[in-house]
Amino acid sequence: MARTEYDRTTAASFKAVREIRRDGLDAWKAAIFRHLNPEPGMTVVDVGAGTGAFAAAMCDWFSVKVIAVEPAPAMRALIADRSDVEVRDGHAAEIPVPDGSADAAWLSTVTHHVPDLAAAAREIRRVLRPGAPVLIRNAFAGRYERLRIVRWFPEVTRVLDTYPSVEQTCRAFEEAGFTQTALEPVPQADIRSLSEFLDRVDTLRTADTLMRSLTDAEFERGKNRIREAAAREDAQDVDLTSALDLLVLR
Numbered sequence: 001m002a003r004t005e006y007d008r009t010t011a012a013s014f015k016a017v018r019e020i021r022r023d024g025l026d027a028w029k030a031a032i033f034r035h036l037n038p039e040p041g042m043t044v045v046d047v048g049a050g051t052g053a054f055a056a057a058m059c060d061w062f063s064v065k066v067i068a069v070e071p072a073p074a075m076r077a078l079i080a081d082r083s084d085v086e087v088r089d090g091h092a093a094e095i096p097v098p099d100g101s102a103d104a105a106w107l108s109t110v111t112h113h114v115p116d117l118a119a120a121a122r123e124i125r126r127v128l129r130p131g132a133p134v135l136i137r138n139a140f141a142g143r144y145e146r147l148r149i150v151r152w153f154p155e156v157t158r159v160l161d162t163y164p165s166v167e168q169t170c171r172a173f174e175e176a177g178f179t180q181t182a183l184e185p186v187p188q189a190d191i192r193s194l195s196e197f198l199d200r201v202d203t204l205r206t207a208d209t210l211m212r213s214l215t216d217a218e219f220e221r222g223k224n225r226i227r228e229a230a231a232r233e234d235a236q237d238v239d240l241t242s243a244l245d246l247l248v249l250r
């Protein structure tokens with residue numbers, strides 16, 4: 001069974017609270033630039049593109065073309081219609097793209113949804129031209145000290161530890177012929193204040209696989225932690241940054 005059903009409600013929540021404002025993605029823009037070496041017109045396959053936030057960002061940042069492959073109709077329906085993003089129904093182990101035709105693959109918070117990572121890696125190998133990079137933005141089992149959500153809702157590690165680890169992910173891709181070239185935590189500024197976090201957290205609970213795993217009591221305890229911290233005088237000094245890892249293979 002899929003970890004998360006991306007139906008219309010989840011898709012709408014995802015769009016509302018999981019798409020990160022562009023000004024919160026400066027570090028991601030820089031990191032992707034370094035590893036993608038983008039050239040105008042090159043083709044990036046966005047595997048599990050969701051609502052297309054990164055597909056649109058990459059086109060705007062680097063003038064690339066993106067093929068947005070997404071299995072959930074409700075997520076696909078929210079991808080903005082634009083000439084440089086081509087939306088296709090598919091999934092990581094069945095990418096509707098010809099052999100050796102893409103210049104890079106991008107997978108953002110997708111690997112933990114993929115039932116057979118080895119099959120996905122083989123399919124990505126098939127669609128990429130030789131030497132093209134795979135950029136994976138994800139949380140990985142055992143590497144969550146920089147994730148903001150863990151500080152407020154520590155019980156999410158229960159599910160986080162079932163996500164593929166860096167080692168498992170690299171093994172799957174190495175079997176398909178890739179080699180790891182980089183692993184770096186990249187910060188994102190998706191929330192500006194604790195009160196904004198508090199305003200979003202109910203919607204986040206429907207849109208985030210980790211938050212969905214919490215019991216009502218665990219969720220309420222975490223929400224109270226945020227509420228209490230937001231009411232304190234030093235609320236503006238609380239560290240709100242969060243980081244996911246960027247794993248790159250070629």
Ligand SMILES: C[S@@+](CC[C@H](N)C(=O)[O-])C[C@H]1O[C@@H](n2cnc3c(N)ncnc32)[C@H](O)[C@@H]1O
Nearest residue numbers: 006048049050072075091092108109110113114
């Ligand atoms: C957390 S969302 C991330 C969306 C987008 N990549 C982003 O970062 O905004 C995960 C997405 O992966 C998709 N997904 C689930 N199973 C998948 C699979 N086997 N292959 C590719 N995508 C999958 C879901 O439908 C969902 O849109």
